[in-house]
Amino acid sequence: MRDDEVKTTNGQAEPEREFRVSFEFFPPKNEAMERSLWEAIKKLEALDPAFVSVTYGAGGSTRERTHSTVTRILKETGLTPAAHLTCVGAERGEVDDVVRAYDKAGVRNIVALRGDPPEGVGSAYAPHPGGYENAADLVGGIRKIADFDISVAAYPEKHPESPDWETDLAMLAAKVDAGADRAITQFFFDNSAYFRYLDRVRARGIDVPVVPGIVPIVNFKRVAGFAGKCGASIPPELAARFEGLDDDPETHALVAAAVAAEQVAELRDQGIDQFHFYTLNRAELVYAICRLLGLGTKTEKAAA
Template sequence: MSHAGLSAGVLHPSLFAEPVRDANISFEFFPPKTPKMEETLWQSIKKLEPLDPAFVSVTYGAGGSTRERTHRTVKRIVEETSLVTAAHLTCVGASRDEVNDVIRQYKDDGVNHIVALRGDAPEGVDCYTPHPDGYVNAEDLVKGIRDIGDFEISVAAYPEKHPDSPTLAADLENLKRKVDAGATRAITQLFFEPDVYFRFLDHCQSYGIDVPIVPGVLPVTTGAMLRTFVANCGANVPAWLSEMFDGLDDRPETRKMVAAAIAAEQVRKLYAGGVRDFHFYTANRADLTFAICHMLGHRPPAGTPGE
């Protein structure tokens, strides 16, 4: 079935007629660098936990210190919350044996879901180069994870193609290889027009990619945040989105309200097109994500502390 006819368009009141109660949500966090950031993260986790997400994930970067922070954060979530936790893992800056040790450690800690990524080049390096003794790319990493254990494996998808890919076709071929290697789900990088996602679904179907393609949703609150994420994933920023934040540089609370409304509308339109799974990039801040879920009708049980 083709989805490309669902336009971003204007806000349709009919989309808000019923609460989105049968949707599955998941949240992404990143490991904190300072005690203050750790406090903020745990406040966010505790606020979002009652929303009963399908899982939460913790990002992972190159370098030993980042790996240790990720593992420490994942382990604490597993031990101190009821949340199903997924650990990100990349190929950057580590040998195959080092990465395999991390995979086995996660398995021992009770983590059964890994988000397998190639990873970005370290800061100051122009392009990604595999470790001489490491996994070559995400497809190779998925195979390695499969060899070690029966994990659920998510991989990244790029509705507007990865910045390093020469064409969308090459990117789709790469995603197909990751799925054939054993990935069970793909999570998209951010996008801002529902049509972009639905066209991408059509392309995936034509390539025989048959795993769930979960849309990644990012509530954007500042121009700097927008530029950073877009530079990393190649997403197109529509003119209407930039205009929505014009004149709000000194009005952070208004920016947050606008960001929440835009993201909630995006989810409603995706839901109207049949999407039932959504992955929220929280930036370790609960308020916006909680507000969006509230507007959609996805709320904690009555009587939950703080409600």
């Protein structure tokens, strides 16, 4: 059997399913970051992603920049933009106005999140007075306004604030019951944690796609800091692969590409064919990983 074939249950070979990717960006804070962001968007556009999402700062702090970036992607590229939206720091009416503005602009995809408190991760969360209570409540509110494609968050190693798995899974179920189309996971490095989580999700009766979130390790110390805040474990053997590379960016990038490609390849071997990359607004490493895994550009697909 060729490497590009898989066997079906009746023993016949069929072509391997092409995997699909989506990319996450954050809105720029200045002109230099704006140039860097658009260079990344243009480079990754060639890979024909299912959609690209743009984050929303704590307390809605990047609301205008998120909206500006999303609408520019819609107008100036062939990409499908997805706008992040949170419950934090705004009354229902304010959030609803943002949703209606996206609807009016022609944006059809939203990533609905509870969001972190303005004080940051680890601070106690409390719903805004008169605001949406949580992500499930937000999904329901969005559904009442227009027919958006809605993604929500999922946590393979449990949300840091969830006291137990039942609470965590109940919240995901509530988001799906409210109308979410898919879940995108927090990034993880231990694939077995993802598959254990997927088993829990399916056993709970949740049947939407659970798309793995993948973060290329552009900077190990930075990513380790993110992981510590969101409860994502870093296997010791993974940390060991980056030891001594702080002052060797070229080797660091090669190792990072290999690590992410290995992770995605293993997930694909187990039947996963959708992946969401947290790009950190850096295109080179994500692009290299996707090409290493055999993802062609739009031009190559059209010529095939």
